[in-house]
Amino acid sequence: MKRTELDRLENIDDELAEKLAQLCPPLDASAEEKLLRRVKKGLADEVEFEYEPEVTVSGADPYQKPGWRRFASTAAAVLLIAGLCVAGGLIMRKSSRSSPEAPSAASASDGTSYSTNRLTDTEASGTSADTSVTLTGTADATETKAVTNAVLTTVKKEKQPFEHKGTRVLRMNELTELAKKGEALTLADLKDYVCQDIGGSIYVLKYYMPEGYTLLVGSEPGTDKVYYMNLYRGNKGGSGENYSPEESIDIRTGSISDFISTVNKLNAFKDKINAIAPENVAKASYNYYSEGENYVIELDRGQINTALTAMKEFKLLYEKENVQEMLETLEKYNSKPAKWIFEMNDGTRKEISFVEDCICIDGEYWVFEKKYSDNSPVTRFNNLTTDLYGSSYVHEFSDQEKCYLLFDKILFKEGEYIYSENYKSRVKIKDIENTIFEYCFSDETLRAEKNGIETTLFDDVLNCYILNMNNDNHADFCMTRRVTENGITGLRITVYDAYNNKTYDLSGGGEYDYWCSYFYTIDNIVVFEEPHDSAVPFESNGTMGSIAINGDKLEFTKEEQVVGAEVTEVRRDSLLITTNDYLLKLAYGREYISFELPMSYTEGYNVKEGTSLLIRFASIDTSSYPYHFNGITSVTVIAG
Amino acid sequence: MINKENAALEGKSPPETAAALISEYGNYVYTIVFSRLRSCGTSEDIEECVSDIFIEAARDIGSSEFFSGDLKAALGTLAKRRAINYYKRLSAGNSKRTALTDDMDSGENILLNAERRDIQRQILGAVEALGKPDSEILLLKYYYCMSAGDIAKRVGMSSRNVQKHAERALGRLGELLEARGIRRNDL
CATH class of the missing domain: 1.10.1740 (Rna Polymerase Sigma Factor; Chain: A)
Incomplete structure (x- = not known):
């Protein structure tokens, strides 16, 4: 890990800790939720441990510490008998995933709520899926700390039962056909198939397919509105399951075949890691090479567990530095890959190493390509079967193909050193004879190699995409470059038309400095015009658009922006304030930024705090606080 | 009470x-x-x-x-x-690690502690002066050791931009500290 001035902030006093926590709260919402779950579990385990022998559903607990956990468990058992599907529905309803009602194991433990309120016992129905259940253990944390009651209540919701008319079991080939409709796919398309509603306040229709996949469709009762159509591997929709965003796709927008292929690869990878069970490991070591020396660190039991857990969760790939730091501070880029060696009880040996962002298990290489934003290509998990060991691969670039830098990795071996590269970074372009173009990420250069002679075409190239910009049927290079002029360093978009040997710079703006107003960047072919007011989240900042060559000029065309936001406050007219609007925070932004939105955009909706909105707009006005959207074309209520 | x-x-x-x-x-x-x-x-x-x-x-x-x-x-x-x-x-059992500074508050180290706190205060002040989001990205990256990808999700930028902001902020922090009389060699 890089040593910085910030290392001096260790062992800080309370006052500075407070200031540091304010400057940068280390826990975001999900971390806070995770911590709370952990604490709740810890508290529950303590109570279970201390009060195991005596449990009653009513009457006072003679101990000073609360017995709510036991009551909750007992009541949960009752609930289980009353109807598993109902509990599943509740869990689904409590989902914290980005899809408004998609299930999440993260919230499963919250399916039981604790309250000091004494509730009236009403009715318990386990037959219908149109009920939602509140499980309440009464606990008194005052002086007596005695538990007095635990009540199971079932509250009728307005939701009507879903009418099951289908008689056929959905099969994967049929789903693949249906998915071709894309966004036009509706509930009506699925009416012939057998399903089960496992939702709480909304419909969550579960279609289990014999091929071992589950389709969960979230829909609003009484309407045709579909929130999501997510495809999962395995039989999903029960309680206590793990759902990670990588494990599902919305079939309306994602590719089913890519998903199945990714899932298969992911499973094969997980099987390999799972085969190294900590209890079967006799001995393990971490081997690395630094400054000409080989080092071996023997791992203790805790370190073995931590390392294997991290590998299973891909943490080593993305938080490599953290985990490695657990052992020793390492150079960020070893010229030889660091290697974990596990010697198993049965005498076999497993080796895991990391080559840049690839994982190698017993000589087989894998790469996990993650989706960072909606504009990024989809998440994929690839088994790197192409291992060229030093041969020079050149991608024959087709006219319309986009070159995503993150994709299609390839391994090279030079002597004992192994490194990975995006194989599409070496391309040939039609009708340009004997020339290979190469974007070299590490050197930030675009180079051309002709007849064995290499020339650097552009320096300081931060990224480079390839597409046909001027419709001449030849691929062009689109780059974000770092440019220094008159002592000021800025970013600029440059298009290089290799076939005609012409260069275009995006005019207007483009200079970046602390005092400049905006700059352009390109990311997966989408161009961003980013104002310097960097307090605004990037995705909603400035304007997104596309570039095109018109005549001799490279021009930027602004496009509409879409951003998700959550209502944090509903402000109505009062004596003091004459306002009628919402305060919002952007879905992917930071909490301290507030946006104002007039209520007139959501007439007819019962918008309250926590409601999620989708706003289409032209730009953002940051001249006042809270900020405003300019040129709103639509506001859609997506959940809440 | x-x-x-x-x-x-x-x-x-x-x-x-x-x-x-x-x-x-x-x-x-x-x-x-x-x-x-x-x-x-x-x-x-x-x-x-x-x-x-x-x-x-x-x-x-x-x-x-x-x-x-x-x-x-x-x-x-x-x-x-x-x-x-x-x-x-x-x-325990890791001799390579330095001894804990839990005795930092003992009387013998008052002067050292005061100096340490002063430097820490100055560093925090300089970080604050960077303004958001640079201060946040800098701390998440170099203090909390989060990956650029995770920071990107948190602050709503692309990871490439996070990297850019982080490096730039680190450079500026050095300059700000130098202006406050704290040179890198002192750290």
């Missing part, structure tokens, strides 16, 4: 108390623990320590005198104590 915060927690179950405490003091306690275990513990160790603190607080807050006064100060003290215990446990 029962203060207002304690009174507000009265009657709540331990999980509810834990939720209220984490919501209010989660970041504060985490920061204290992190600053002590950063050099020796994994993120798992740190999370475990923080959760132990809140388990203890949520369980004992109604019954222990320790929590009857200023709740924040009590949590701060508890956090420090717990973190020191963890540090000792984590450092």
Whole structure:
């Protein structure tokens, strides 16, 4: 890990800790939720441990510490008998995933709520899926700390039962056909198939397919509105399951075949890691090479567990530095890959190493390509079967193909050193004879190699995409470059038309400095015009658009922006304030930024705090606080 | 004396108390623990320590005198104590790690401590002067050692931009500290 001035902030006093926590709260919402779950579990385990022998559903607990956990468990058992599907529905309803009602194991433990309120016992129905259940253990944390009651209540919701008319079991080939409709796919398309509603306040229709996949469709009762159509591997929709965003796709927008292929690869990878069970490991070591020396660190039991857990969760790939730091501070880029060696009880040996962002298990290489934003290509998990060991691969670039830098990795071996590269970074372009173009990420250069002679075409190239910009049927290079002029360093978009040997710079703006107003960047072919007011989240900042060559000029065309936001406050007219609007925070932004939105955009909706909105707009006005959207074309209520 | 915060927690179950405490003091306690275990513990160790603190607080807050006064100060003290215990446990058997500075508050080191705190204050001041989001990205990247991808998700930028901001902010921090008379060599 890089040593910085910030290392001096260790062992800080309370006052500075407070200031540091304010400057940068280390826990975001999900971390806070995770911590709370952990604490709740810890508290529950303590109570279970201390009060195991005596449990009653009513009457006072003679101990000073609360017995709510036991009551909750007992009541949960009752609930289980009353109807598993109902509990599943509740869990689904409590989902914290980005899809408004998609299930999440993260919230499963919250399916039981604790309250000091004494509730009236009403009715318990386990037959219908149109009920939602509140499980309440009464606990008194005052002086007596005695538990007095635990009540199971079932509250009728307005939701009507879903009418099951289908008689056929959905099969994967049929789903693949249906998915071709894309966004036009509706509930009506699925009416012939057998399903089960496992939702709480909304419909969550579960279609289990014999091929071992589950389709969960979230829909609003009484309407045709579909929130999501997510495809999962395995039989999903029960309680206590793990759902990670990588494990599902919305079939309306994602590719089913890519998903199945990714899932298969992911499973094969997980099987390999799972085969190294900590209890079967006799001995393990971490081997690395630094400054000409080989080092071996023997791992203790805790370190073995931590390392294997991290590998299973891909943490080593993305938080490599953290985990490695657990052992020793390492150079960020070893010229030889660091290697974990596990010697198993049965005498076999497993080796895991990391080559840049690839994982190698017993000589087989894998790469996990993650989706960072909606504009990024989809998440994929690839088994790197192409291992060229030093041969020079050149991608024959087709006219319309986009070159995503993150994709299609390839391994090279030079002597004992192994490194990975995006194989599409070496391309040939039609009708340009004997020339290979190469974007070299590490050197930030675009180079051309002709007849064995290499020339650097552009320096300081931060990224480079390839597409046909001027419709001449030849691929062009689109780059974000770092440019220094008159002592000021800025970013600029440059298009290089290799076939005609012409260069275009995006005019207007483009200079970046602390005092400049905006700059352009390109990311997966989408161009961003980013104002310097960097307090605004990037995705909603400035304007997104596309570039095109018109005549001799490279021009930027602004496009509409879409951003998700959550209502944090509903402000109505009062004596003091004459306002009628919402305060919002952007879905992917930071909490301290507030946006104002007039209520007139959501007439007819019962918008309250926590409601999620989708706003289409032209730009953002940051001249006042809270900020405003300019040129709103639509506001859609997506959940809440 | 029962203060207002304690009174507000009265009657709540331990999980509810834990939720209220984490919501209010989660970041504060985490920061204290992190600053002590950063050099020796994994993120798992740190999370475990923080959760132990809140388990203890949520369980004992109604019954222990320790929590009857200023709740924040009590949590701060508890956090420090717990973190020191963890540090000792984590450092045991690892001779390479330096001795814990839990005696930093002893009388012998008053001068050193004052100097250390002054530098820390200056560093924090300089970080603050960077303004958001650079200050946040800088701390998340180089202090909390988060990956660029995770920071990107949190601050709503692409990871490439996070990297850019982080490097730029680090450069500026060096300049700001130098302007305050703290040179890199002093650190």
